[in-house]
Amino acid sequence: MALWIGLTVVGLIIIFLGLAFGLFGETTGEKGAGWAAAGATVVLYFVIFFIASIQNIGTGQVGMVYNYSGVLSGSPLQSGTHFVAPWNSVHTANVKTQKFTENNINAFSKESQTLTFDVQLNYHLDPTKLQHLYRDFGVDWFDVLVPNQVQQDVKEQVSHYHTVEIAPNRAQLSVKIQNALTTDLGKNGIIVDNLLISNFNYSKQFEQSIEAKQIAAQQVQTAQLQAQQVVAQAEGARRATIAKAEGQSKANSLLTKSLSPQVLRYLSIQAVQSLYGQAKVYVLPNNSGNLFNLGSLGNGSSTPTK
Numbered sequence: 001m002a003l004w005i006g007l008t009v010v011g012l013i014i015i016f017l018g019l020a021f022g023l024f025g026e027t028t029g030e031k032g033a034g035w036a037a038a039g040a041t042v043v044l045y046f047v048i049f050f051i052a053s054i055q056n057i058g059t060g061q062v063g064m065v066y067n068y069s070g071v072l073s074g075s076p077l078q079s080g081t082h083f084v085a086p087w088n089s090v091h092t093a094n095v096k097t098q099k100f101t102e103n104n105i106n107a108f109s110k111e112s113q114t115l116t117f118d119v120q121l122n123y124h125l126d127p128t129k130l131q132h133l134y135r136d137f138g139v140d141w142f143d144v145l146v147p148n149q150v151q152q153d154v155k156e157q158v159s160h161y162h163t164v165e166i167a168p169n170r171a172q173l174s175v176k177i178q179n180a181l182t183t184d185l186g187k188n189g190i191i192v193d194n195l196l197i198s199n200f201n202y203s204k205q206f207e208q209s210i211e212a213k214q215i216a217a218q219q220v221q222t223a224q225l226q227a228q229q230v231v232a233q234a235e236g237a238r239r240a241t242i243a244k245a246e247g248q249s250k251a252n253s254l255l256t257k258s259l260s261p262q263v264l265r266y267l268s269i270q271a272v273q274s275l276y277g278q279a280k281v282y283v284l285p286n287n288s289g290n291l292f293n294l295g296s297l298g299n300g301s302s303t304p305t306k
Contacts, residue, residue: 007048014041052086060096062127064134065089072135076127091139097124097193102150107158109166115158116201119150121181122193129189137188145188153180154197167200 014037021034055077057063063077066089077090084090100121107115123146125133137144157176158166166173178195185192 007045011041011045014038049086053083055082055084055090056080057082057092060094062093062095062125062130064091064093064130064139066091072131076130078127091134093125093130093134095125095127095130097122100146100150102147103199105151105154107155109163110159110161111163113163113202115163115166116199117197118199119154119177120196120198121146121150122195123185124191124193126186126189126191133189141188145185145190149181149184153177153184156180163202170197170200173197 018034018036018038018041022031022038023034025031025034055063057077057079059079061079063082063084064072065074065077065084067073068087073088076093077084100123101118102121103118104116105119107117109115133141154177157173157180161169161173174195174197177197178192181195182192
């Protein structure tokens with residue numbers, strides 16, 4: 001604004017002097033130079049005014065017009081070429097999707113365990129609410145609203161979870177934080193597109209407790225495996241004993257079936273022969289009907305004695 005006031009004052013002085021020389025010059029040359037200077041100054045002033053009034057708003061941008069006193073005025077300028085009085089200023093607002101990353105956010109779980117993680121927020125501005133946003137919060141609206149609101153909503157949502165539930169429920173937690181930010185930022189024309197959380201870090205005390213639990217769980221698992229091995233070995237031994245007994249039972253059954261009277265008589269004779277020289281008389285089983293002279297068996301005779 002001050003620049004244009006200065007240019008206008010200088011231009012008016014030149015024009016006034018030119019007109020003075022053009023009207024009251026003593027010679028024709030002075031009059032001509034006066035008129036030329038005044039005319040050139042007017043033309044130059046309007047050329048500069050015209051060029052300075054051109055404002056180009058790019059794609060995905062909206063122009064916010066401030067008057068000479070710094071007050072937001074007029075309607076937002078959409079993409080394209082516009083003419084704005086040079087003593088007004090135009091602030092360009094980006095309405096395309098933008099990314100904001102907040103690293104190492106500190107939060108507390110339901111049992112007051114400390115953890116840190118990173119948050120990435122993708123957002124864009126609602127063109128229909130830009131005047132409200134800039135009028136209420138100024139050109140520094142982002143620093144005033146977004147970081148603090150992200151911190152607040154993240155801590156609020158994390159506090160509803162137990163520490164061990166946070167990492168497995170990361171997607172659910174992201175949705176809840178996104179919904180909270182959509183409500184809190186959306187009322188000021190900041191539209192949340194999506195939100196991601198990553199790089200969870202827990203306190204050393206919590207990590208040590210988790211490690212201790214894992215070691216204990218591994219020890220229990222090892223003990224269970226050893227117990228299962230002992231049971232399996234015992235079960236194998238039991239089955240082997242049963243199988244051996246069943247085999248012996250079958251063998252005895254077959255042997256019993258194979259012991260006919262003729263076979264028993266033959267076995268008796270062999271037993272008598274094996275006792276040759278140790279006994280004089282050998283009594284055969286009941287109903288065998290015969291008595292053998294052991295001496296005759298030694299001579300190869302097998303005549304029975306009735």
